Amino acid sequence: MQQEAVRICQRYSRIPGITPPFTGRSLVWQDTPYFYVSGIGQQGRPRLIEVFLVNAGGELEPVLTVNYPRPLQEEFPEDLDCLFQPALWEVMI
Numbered sequence: 001m002q003q004e005a006v007r008i009c010q011r012y013s014r015i016p017g018i019t020p021p022f023t024g025r026s027l028v029w030q031d032t033p034y035f036y037v038s039g040i041g042q043q044g045r046p047r048l049i050e051v052f053l054v055n056a057g058g059e060l061e062p063v064l065t066v067n068y069p070r071p072l073q074e075e076f077p078e079d080l081d082c083l084f085q086p087a088l089w090e091v092m093i
Contacts, residue, residue, distance in 0.1 A: 001035045001052075002026060005060055009037040009049045017042045018049060029069035035060060036072065048076040 002024030009022055018039040023046075027034045034051055041047035051068050052060040073080040 001054065001060065005035045005037045005050070005052050008052075008060060009039075015039075015047070015049060018047045022049065027069055027071060029071055032069075034063065034069050038076070041078070045078065046076065048072065048079040 006022050006024040018041055020039060022037055022039050024037050034053060036051045037049045038046045039049055051063040053063055055061040
């Protein structure tokens with residue numbers, strides 16, 4: 001599945017400043033397997049391109065950004081820190 005995820009991102013994902021080599025990896029979080037693809041950012045650090053789940057038909061399906069598995073924040077802080085910050089209204093309480 002990692003190879004298929006990389007192929008999908010090579011065809012459809014074009015994020016400025018993120019270049020090959022693209023790497024596909026997997027992660028199991030809360031008993032759910034995720035597949036994700038990263039590339040190299042302008043600063044030479046890994047950058048997250050896309051996260052996938054396998055749907056009922058056995059095909060990869062992109063995950064909404066707000067549903068990305070939290071452990072990816074440690075690996076891709078530049079891309080995901082903003083997703084896991086407390087909401088403004090939580091900070092103000």
